[in-house]
Amino acid sequence: MNGKTSRLALSAMFVSVMMVLGYLESLIPVGGVPGMKIGLANSVLLLSLYWLGIGISIQLMLVKVFLSAFMFGGFMALPYSLAGGVLSLLVMIALIYLGRGVSAIGAGVAGAVTHNIAQVLVAMFILQTNQLVYYMAILVGVAIVTGALTGTVAKMLMRYLPKNRKELFMLKQA
Amino acid sequence: MKKQDLTIITIAALLALSLFILNRSGILSPKQAPKTQEADDIAVTIIEQGANSKQTITPLPLMSEDSKRWPAQSYLRISVNNRIYEPISLAGDSHINIRREGGYHNEAEVKDGIVRMVFSTCDNQLCVKQGALSIQNRDLRALYHQIICLPNEVVLEVLDENETKAFFGENTPDDAAHPLMAPLLYSILCLAFLFILRLTLRLLLGVRRK
Known part of the structure; x- marks a missing residue:
């Protein structure tokens, strides 16, 4: 894990995996309820936070948000996914790098919850209504489950972290 | 699963429940x-x-x-x-x-x-x-x-x-139709639910207090 080339290759791979996961999720119907999805791409982002660091993860998130808006034609959804992505990434960075004893599961839950909250807040701002609080409560409840799921996936994937990154995070938390 | 993770999950659950109560209490409905x-x-x-x-x-x-x-x-x-x-x-x-x-x-x-x-x-x-x-x-x-x-x-x-x-x-409308009873009941129910959730999580995941 040294050199710019391998980092470039890795981040390109991460972006492509995130895009594919995001597309596959959009195929699962959830009965017309917007914002309800598993967010498996988030587990890849979590892994990249542990593996590639803060700077590259921020770039990965931005690239993912804009690329999926361009490719899957969701320009309407751009402010929502951007707000959700930025806020959840900030919270996950804070928890992973500053929080003591927070594992990938806790970071995943917090990221998913803030992602959904940010999205509903943007919707409230656009629609100028505070009547979406009920929906926010439901989305937060769903995010606990899906966040725990993605966090667990990230934790299982962390087995493949290179040794120096593993020492940085796993030993600190043990 | 660490202890801090449980704390995060509990905070999120509390947040969801308080939002739910906020909605049910009717404070937010436009007058x-x-x-x-x-x-x-x-x-x-x-x-x-x-x-x-x-x-x-x-x-x-x-x-x-x-x-x-x-x-x-x-x-x-x-x-x-x-x-x-x-x-x-x-x-x-x-x-x-x-x-x-x-x-x-x-x-x-x-x-x-x-x-x-x-x-x-x-x-x-x-x-x-x-x-x-x-x-x-x-x-x-x-x-x-x-x-x-x-x-x-x-x-x-x-x-x-x-x-x-x-x-x-x-x-x-007369406010007597919506007393404080409903939000109170909801919050008690929610607290009970939280307690049960925490217990089950502890049992399932084997996290113990030191």
């Missing part, structure tokens, strides 16, 4: 209709079935003379691009056309007290998929009393009689 200007670029037309009469309804300020719409148990409130229209009684069947400049077009249908979005020009069609909405099933829906089309900024809401009067009418 009076806001002032709206007339919009030239929006047309909301209702075709009442059977009567075969076609009428265009206007934004709020003009509605107060129209009192014949009141006798019903549930009403539909339409808002388009943050402009709120007069309530439509769900007692009769009707077909609602919502057109906005720029090619936005939605069609909703009221039948037997059930509202559906039947057509929309938006690209994700989520409003059509949100399905049926009535005064009976609104407590069971994820979006509660709303059908939302975010791209076209159309919101359909089903209100009961008290809510409609509180929002549109001059006479406010």
Whole structure:
């Protein structure tokens, strides 16, 4: 894990995996309820936070948000996914790098919850209504489950972290 | 799974429950209709079935003379691009056309007290998929009393009689009908639920206090 080339290759791979996961999720119907999805791409982002660091993860998130808006034609959804992505990434960075004893599961839950909250807040701002609080409560409840799921996936994937990154995070938390 | 993770999960669950209580306590429900200007670029037309009469309804300020719409148990409130229209009684069947400049077009249908979005020009069609909405099933829906089309900024809401009067009418509903009892009950229930959740999590994951 040294050199710019391998980092470039890795981040390109991460972006492509995130895009594919995001597309596959959009195929699962959830009965017309917007914002309800598993967010498996988030587990890849979590892994990249542990593996590639803060700077590259921020770039990965931005690239993912804009690329999926361009490719899957969701320009309407751009402010929502951007707000959700930025806020959840900030919270996950804070928890992973500053929080003591927070594992990938806790970071995943917090990221998913803030992602959904940010999205509903943007919707409230656009629609100028505070009547979406009920929906926010439901989305937060769903995010606990899906966040725990993605966090667990990230934790299982962390087995493949290179040794120096593993020492940085796993030993600190043990 | 670490102890801190449990704390995060508990905080999130508390957040969800407090939001739920906040919604149920009725603090957030708007008390009076806001002032709206007339919009030239929006047309909301209702075709009442059977009567075969076609009428265009206007934004709020003009509605107060129209009192014949009141006798019903549930009403539909339409808002388009943050402009709120007069309530439509769900007692009769009707077909609602919502057109906005720029090619936005939605069609909703009221039948037997059930509202559906039947057509929309938006690209994700989520409003059509949100399905049926009535005064009976609104407590069971994820979006509660709303059908939302975010791209076209159309919101359909089903209100009961008290809510409609509180929002549109001059006479406010008696607050004795909504005492503090319901929020209190909800919070006790929620605390009990949280306690059980924490216990099960501890048992399942084997996290113990040191």
